[in-house]
Amino acid sequence: MTEDGKKNRRAVQGGGCPYASRREMLFGLAGAGGALALGAGGAFAKDAKQAEVEVKTGRADSTSGRQVADAPSGSGNTKDRVPFYGAHQAGVITPRPATGIVASFDVVARKPEELEQMFRELTDRIAFLTQGGKVPQLDPKLPPADSGVLGPVIEPDNLTITVGLGDSLFENRPWLKPLKPKQLQRMPEFPNDALDAERSHGDLSIQFSANLMDTNIHALRDIVKNLPEYLVMRWMQEGDVPVIPPKPDGSSESARNFLGFHDGSANPDSNDAELMEEVVWVDEGDDEPEWAYGGTYQAVRIIRNFVERWDRTPLREQERIFGRKKNSGAPLDGGTTESDVPDYAADPEGKLTPLDAHIRLANPRTPESDENLILRRPFNYSNGVTKSGQLDQGLLFIAYQADLEKGFITVQRRLDGEPLEEYIKPVGGGFFYVLPGVPGPENYLGQSLIEAAKKSDDTPT
Ligand SMILES: C=CC1=C(C)c2cc3[nH]c(cc4nc(cc5[nH]c(cc1n2)c(C)c5CCC(=O)O)C(CCC(=O)O)=C4C)c(C)c3C=C
Numbered sequence: 463m464t465e466d467g468k469k470n471r472r473a474v475q476g477g478g479c480p481y482a483s484r485r486e487m488l489f490g491l492a493g494a495g496g497a498l499a500l501g502a503g504g505a506f507a508k509d510a511k512q513a514e515v516e517v518k519t520g521r522a523d524s525t526s527g528r529q530v531a532d533a534p535s536g537s538g539n540t541k542d543r544v545p546f547y548g549a550h551q552a553g554v555i556t557p558r559p560a561t562g563i564v565a566s567f568d569v570v571a572r573k574p575e576e577l578e579q580m581f582r583e584l585t586d587r588i589a590f591l592t593q594g595g596k597v598p599q600l601d602p603k604l605p606p607a608d609s610g611v612l613g614p615v616i617e618p619d620n621l622t623i624t625v626g627l628g629d630s631l632f633e634n635r636p637w638l639k640p641l642k643p644k645q646l647q648r649m650p651e652f653p654n655d656a657l658d659a660e661r662s663h664g665d666l667s668i669q670f671s672a673n674l675m676d677t678n679i680h681a682l683r684d685i686v687k688n689l690p691e692y693l694v695m696r697w698m699q700e701g702d703v704p705v706i707p708p709k710p711d712g713s714s715e716s717a718r719n720f721l722g723f724h725d726g727s728a729n730p731d732s733n734d735a736e737l738m739e740e741v742v743w744v745d746e747g748d749d750e751p752e753w754a755y756g757g758t759y760q761a762v763r764i765i766r767n768f769v770e771r772w773d774r775t776p777l778r779e780q781e782r783i784f785g786r787k788k789n790s791g792a793p794l795d796g797g798t799t800e801s802d803v804p805d806y807a808a809d810p811e812g813k814l815t816p817l818d819a820h821i822r823l824a825n826p827r828t829p830e831s832d833e834n835l836i837l838r839r840p841f842n843y844s845n846g847v848t849k850s851g852q853l854d855q856g857l858l859f860i861a862y863q864a865d866l867e868k869g870f871i872t873v874q875r876r877l878d879g880e881p882l883e884e885y886i887k888p889v890g891g892g893f894f895y896v897l898p899g900v901p902g903p904e905n906y907l908g909q910s911l912i913e914a915a916k917k918s919d920d921t922p923t
C-alpha cells in the first residue's frame with residue numbers, strides 16, 4: 463500500500479473510537495500541561511483541585527470518550543472537562559461536542575504591551591471558563607461578577623475556547639507584520655461566494671464549543687464583558703450537531719448536515735497523533751515563524767444551504783451530487799456503510815461516482831491529493847427566515863490544517879463549479895491562525911508571538 467493509501471485509510475470513516483485511547487489522549491494532555499486552571503483568583507482553588515483529582519481518576523469525564531471526532535461527543539454531562547493547558551489549544555482535535563459558536567472580533571489594542579495584556583486577560587478567562595468553578599459573590603451595589611446565565615457555579619460542560627488571529631491583526635500593526643504566519647491571508651472571494659462584509663474576516667476569532675449552547679453563550683458574554691477595552695465584536699455564528707449515541711458494538715456514525723447527509727465520514731482520524739502532526743499542527747519542519755509552532759490554520763465558512771430547492775431534488779441526483787448514499791452514507795461504488803472507502807481508480811470514467819461528485823473532487827484519493835487533507839469540524843446552523851421568506855439554514859464549516867494553501871484553498875479550488883453549488887452559497891467566514899497552546903499556569907496565549915515581537919527591531923519600545 464502506498465503512503466497516501468495508508469493516510470487515507472487512517473481517515474475516520476464514521477467508525478468508532480476506542481474509549482481507552484480517547485481517555486489516554488485527554489488525560490495525557492492534562493498530564494503534560496501540569497496543574498489545571500485555577501480560574502480567576504483563589505476563590506476557585508478548591509474547585510480546580512477537585513477538578514485535578516477528577517481528571518486524574520477519570521471520574522470527571524465518565525462518558526465523553528467513545529465517539530469519533532466527527533460524531534458529537536454526546537454525554538451531555540455538564541461535568542465533562544477538557545484540559546486547558548497543553549502544547550496545542552483545545553477545540554481543534556479534541557472531540558466536537560454538540561454545540562458551537564464562532565465569533566470574530568476587531569482588536570482595539572495597538573501597542574505590544576496592550577496586546578500582551580489582552581492575551582493575558584483572555585487566557586485567565588478561558589482557563590476559568592473551561593475548567594469551571596464558583597462565581598465570586600460581590601457587593602450587591604456593584605454589577606455581579608458574572609451574567610448568571612449558568613447559575614452560581616460554572617460547570618465546564620466540555621467547553622473549549624479556541625483563539626485564532628486574522629490577517630488584519632498583523633497587517634494593521636507594522637511591528638507585528640514581519641511575524642505574520644507565512645500563509646495567513648484575508649480570505650479571498652471564491653467564484654460561488656457572496657461574502658457579506660458584516661459576517662466576514664476579523665482580527666481575532668474565538669471558537670466556543672460545549673455540550674450546551676448556553677455554556678458557549680455564557681463564555682462569550684464573559685469575554686465580551688471582561689475585555690471591552692480590547693475587543694469589539696464583528697460577527698458571530700452559532701451552530702449545532704445532533705448527538706448520536708454509540709451503537710451497542712461501540713461504533714458510531716457521523717452526524718447529518720441540513721441536506722440530510724452524514725457529514726464527517728471521511729475525516730482524518732483525530733485520535734491518530736502522527737496523522738494530526740502531519741495534517742493539522744504547524745511544527746519545526748514547516749516554513750513558518752518559530753513562534754507559530756503548535757498552532758494551525760483555521761478556515762471558517764458560513765455556507766447557506768438552499769434547503770427548499772434541495773428538498774425538491776430527486777434522491778438519486780442528491781446522491782450523485784455528494785457521491786454517497788443518503789441513508790447509509792456509503793460511497794456510490796458498492797459499499798454499504800459510511801466507513802467503506804471508494805475506489806476511484808476502478809471507476810475512471812465516473813460511471814458509479816460522478817467525476818464531479820463532491821467527495822471525489824474534495825478528495826480524489828490520488829498520491830498527490832494526499833497532501834490536501836483537512837480536518838473538518840463543522841456545525842449546522844439555522845438563522846430563522848430570510849426577508850424573502852426562505853429558511854436561512856446552512857453549514858458553519860470549520861476546517862483545520864497545517865498548510866492553508868495545500869489544505870482548504872486547494873480543496874475549495876477543486877470544488878469550484880461543482881454541482882453542489884446550485885444549492886449552497888458561502889456568505890461569510892474568514893481565515894485565522896490558531897495560536898499555539900498554553901503550556902502551564904505561568905504562561906499565556908500568544909506569549910511566543912509577543913516574545914518574538916519584543917526581540918524584533920520593528921517593535922516600538
Ligand atoms: C473546501 C472544503 C470543503 C467545503 C467548503 C465543503 C462544503 C460542504 N460539504 C458538505 C457536505 C459533505 N462534505 C463531505 C465530504 C467532504 N467535504 C470536504 C471538503 C469541503 N466541503 C472534504 C475534504 C470531504 C471528504 C472527502 C473524502 O475524503 O472522501 C460529505 C461526505 C461525507 C464526509 O466524508 O464527510 C458531505 C455530505 C456540505 C453540505 C458543504 C457546504 C454546505
Ligand SMILES: [Fe+2]
Nearest residue numbers: 725820821824
Ligand atoms: Fe464537504
